[in-house]
Amino acid sequence: ETGVTQTPRHLVMGMTNKKSLKCEQHLGHNAMYWYKQSAKKPLELMFVYSLEERVENNSVPSRFSPECPNSSHLFLHLHTLQPEDSALYLCASSQDPFPGETDTQYFGPGTRLTVL
Amino acid sequence: TQLLEQSPQFLSIQEGENLTVYCNSSSVFSSLQWYRQEPGEGPVLLVTVVTGGEVKKLKRLTFQFGDARKDSSLHITAAQPGDTGLYLCAGEDSNSGYALNFGKGTSLLVTP
Numbered sequence: 001e002t003g004v005t006q007t008p009r010h011l012v013m014g015m016t017n018k019k020s021l022k023c024e025q026h027l028g029h030n031a032m033y034w035y036k037q038s039a040k041k042p043l044e045l046m047f048v049y050s051l052e053e054r055v056e057n058n059s060v061p062s063r064f065s066p067e068c069p070n071s072s073h074l075f076l077h078l079h080t081l082q083p084e085d086s087a088l089y090l091c092a093s094s095q096d097p098f099p100g101e102t103d104t105q106y107f108g109p110g111t112r113l114t115v116l
Numbered sequence: 117t118q119l120l121e122q123s124p125q126f127l128s129i130q131e132g133e134n135l136t137v138y139c140n141s142s143s144v145f146s147s148l149q150w151y152r153q154e155p156g157e158g159p160v161l162l163v164t165v166v167t168g169g170e171v172k173k174l175k176r177l178t179f180q181f182g183d184a185r186k187d188s189s190l191h192i193t194a195a196q197p198g199d200t201g202l203y204l205c206a207g208e209d210s211n212s213g214y215a216l217n218f219g220k221g222t223s224l225l226v227t228p
Binding site: 041 | 156159160164215217
């Protein structure tokens with residue numbers, strides 16, 4: 001297994017369900033990210049973890065709850081979602097960027113989420 | 117948020133044609149990155165441009181960073197069906213040490 005993997009690849013859930021998205025990186029990176037990709041909108045950064053600590057939370061609704069138990073794993077816990085939350089959720093990792101330095105982010109294939 | 121505007125939004129061409137896509141902003145970026153995203157996959161980094169006026173070539177792809185570091189272009193020579201995908205530009209958010217601001221992308225279709 002190489003790179004950044006995400007499971008499941010597809011998820012359909014009702015608004016009252018609770019589900020979790022999983023991301024795993026095999027690159028030895030220290031930073032991990034969750035992005036949301038919706039049709040006709042730019043990728044939106046949701047959360048950033050560096051060395052397992054959350055360093056950014058871009059005004060994401062509380063129905064999305066991230067968890068980073070170690071530097072290789074990242075979860076996104078979902079509960080009481082809305083249909084407008086349907087999107088592709090992408091996980092990414094990077095070495096450990098310092099402010100002002102350009103860093104390369106490596107993306108997983110994404111989880112296609114549909115909320116009914 | 118520093119906005120990045122990409123044009124055109126969609127492009128459909130035949131194999132062998134040349135094309136250019138653009139990424140523009142009113143903000144200055146310390147660097148810009150270009151990614152390609154294929155259907156069902158995450159974005160993959162193609163190149164990072166750092167210096168104003170810089171030109172980088174990657175086989176048939178030529179990337180240019182504007183002198184003022186506010187814009188960038190991607191030129192593809194003799195496009196092939198394998199070039200089909202969503203091309204995204206991204207710039208480092210100066211207000212964040214981690215965030216990348218992405219454009220909406222140019223969706224390219226190259227038909228045989």
